[in-house]
Amino acid sequence: METRRNFLRISGLTAIAGVTQMDTVFGQMKNKPANSSGKGLKLSFVPYNLQLKHTFTIANSSRTSTPDVLTCIEFDGLRGYGEASMPPYLGESIVTCTKFLSSLDLSQFKDPFQMDDILGYVDSVMEGNCAAKAAVDIALHDLVGKIMGQPWYKIWGFDPADSPNTSFTIGIDTPEVVIQKVKEAAPYNILKVKLGMSTDKQMIETIRSVTDKPLCVDVNQGWTDKNKALEMIHWLKEKGVVFVEQPMPKTAIDDMAWLTANSPLPTIADEAFQRLPDLMKVKDVYSGINIKLMKCTGMREAHKMLTLARSLGMKVMIGCMTETSCAVSAAAQLSPKADWADLDGNLLISNDPYSGVEVIKGKITLIDQPGIGINTLKPVF
Ligand code: MG
Numbered sequence: 001m002e003t004r005r006n007f008l009r010i011s012g013l014t015a016i017a018g019v020t021q022m023d024t025v026f027g028q029m030k031n032k033p034a035n036s037s038g039k040g041l042k043l044s045f046v047p048y049n050l051q052l053k054h055t056f057t058i059a060n061s062s063r064t065s066t067p068d069v070l071t072c073i074e075f076d077g078l079r080g081y082g083e084a085s086m087p088p089y090l091g092e093s094i095v096t097c098t099k100f101l102s103s104l105d106l107s108q109f110k111d112p113f114q115m116d117d118i119l120g121y122v123d124s125v126m127e128g129n130c131a132a133k134a135a136v137d138i139a140l141h142d143l144v145g146k147i148m149g150q151p152w153y154k155i156w157g158f159d160p161a162d163s164p165n166t167s168f169t170i171g172i173d174t175p176e177v178v179i180q181k182v183k184e185a186a187p188y189n190i191l192k193v194k195l196g197m198s199t200d201k202q203m204i205e206t207i208r209s210v211t212d213k214p215l216c217v218d219v220n221q222g223w224t225d226k227n228k229a230l231e232m233i234h235w236l237k238e239k240g241v242v243f244v245e246q247p248m249p250k251t252a253i254d255d256m257a258w259l260t261a262n263s264p265l266p267t268i269a270d271e272a273f274q275r276l277p278d279l280m281k282v283k284d285v286y287s288g289i290n291i292k293l294m295k296c297t298g299m300r301e302a303h304k305m306l307t308l309a310r311s312l313g314m315k316v317m318i319g320c321m322t323e324t325s326c327a328v329s330a331a332a333q334l335s336p337k338a339d340w341a342d343l344d345g346n347l348l349i350s351n352d353p354y355s356g357v358e359v360i361k362g363k364i365t366l367i368d369q370p371g372i373g374i375n376t377l378k379p380v381f
Helices: 002-017 019-032 094-102 114-127 130-148 175-184 200-207 226-238 253-262 278-282 299-311 325-332
Strands: 042-058 061-075 078-085 167-170 190-194 215-218 243-244 267-269 288-292 314-320 358-360 362-364
Touching: 002 200, 002 253, 042 078, 042 094, 042 130, 061 130, 061 243, 078 130, 078 325, 094 130, 114 130, 114 299, 114 325, 130 299, 130 325, 167 175, 175 200, 190 200, 200 226, 226 243, 226 253, 226 314, 243 314, 288 299, 299 314
Parallel strands: 167 190, 190 215, 215 243, 243 267, 267 288, 288 314
Antiparallel strands: 042 061, 061 078, 358 362
């Protein structure tokens, strides 16, 4: 609050003096750290197992829970919250995440606005550990947004009215369960269907027997023959599918480039694409990318990827893992500039400790609340 009061006071003084307000304000902020206590950032973390409402099956795995680590960065009486969600196939775990977070010394940073230095340091400590890095990045963004008194979509200059519909994911299951899940997805305007098994056409026909909503599909690398994949994409287009995510293995680069060149639907890279430099590798192979905070170390790099992908004329989708409302609300801050959002991770778990961004009539609805816009439902820190 002290910082905000200072900001307002400085704004008033410079207006009276008739000088360029923002230059003076930023100049004074630069010279005068916001930290009145003189202490550095304090990072806390706690493991938290996410319980899934339904067993979740995709082309190559099945699970009932997801390991997660919740984080908190405290500074000058304010707290920012973050999290690392770690589905097992990505190689991170509660053990690797807590080891990584324990190795960090954020107390050396006395000014949270120096995000580039802080997150550059976090990225340099060890290779990999992208979800663990995202847990720090999200908490720092939440904290800085709270100090500024603004949500990140505003800081970035996005119009919340531009936020897209979010898809609701239907995992691979028996026709009875699939029909039940489609009924549960009634509030959503677009459904994401997991394919990549021998039952693909049956899955689509089952869903089409109960709804005519637009669909998108995620094959999770499940198709290996490019000609069959193209045939399938033509069939899916006839069934009202709007794009195809990761149809072939991430290593099948030439086949995938051919498929994209011939596909009547946009193709989206997910497993084939992780961090900013990967964008140049996939730009001529897929039509677009699926940005996920847990893959790319958080909001800072995600924002850079969004900007670069847009400048390259690529489609952009904002996705998530099974996560709490914390990371989902953080990702949602970017959603006004995305073509599609797949931000249902918090809706798939039964023990969310936070509330945040809401889906109203199927559309992501950002609220005017500082930081990433979440509230604590049960105290964790
Ligand atoms: Mg995917």
